[in-house]
Amino acid sequence: EVQLVESGGGLVQPDWSRRLSCVASGFTFGDYAMHWVRQAPGKGLEWVSGISWNSGITGYADSVKGRFTISRENAKNSLYLQMSSLRAEDTALYYCVKGSGMTYYYYHMDVWGKGTTVTVS
């Protein structure tokens, strides 16, 4: 069974930094792209960032470009999101999401973790 378990969320002050982690199991992590998607309280889904299978290509939403950095360690089946210069509007539940192909573009997102909550206040 594919499982994605996020961690690292919590309460953080504005302008501070935080790193989220996601540990994957149940599939060959290094063969697939990965994403971070967030959901503000009571709001819809927002794609945050994606990374290809070998970290060669990354992409970011305009709202986080220059502040967030996505990375992965295939040997540890782990995905990360380094968030800096955090703002109140970054408050959300952050989901780790598996891509269905090697690149984060074109291939849909198929399996979602349960998320980790970041509160900026």
Added chain:
Amino acid sequence: QSALTQPASVSGSPGQSITISCTATSSDVGDYVYVSWYQQHPGRAPKLMIYDVSKRPSGVSNRFSGSKSVSTASLTISGLQGEDEADYYCSSYTSTASWVFGGGTKLTVL
């Protein structure tokens, strides 16, 4: 404002069919062939229901189907059941190397 527009809410009675639309309002979604649909129950993570406009993952009921006409994708749920009550989101890849979600549609089963 999202490049994908969905109705805020739809409703239907058990056994009926409903359709949720997702209209591309930006040329960034290109030919609009990378459309997916996700179901989200309250307090739960989203679940993939349809991908590439009309393909259904294994394990998803065949009561769920997807289609597209020009710039509007649609999710149809037939034989509506109480467990279908949830929020539904469409998603598409864009030409700006990013993904976009629609604002979401709340489905109420009367």
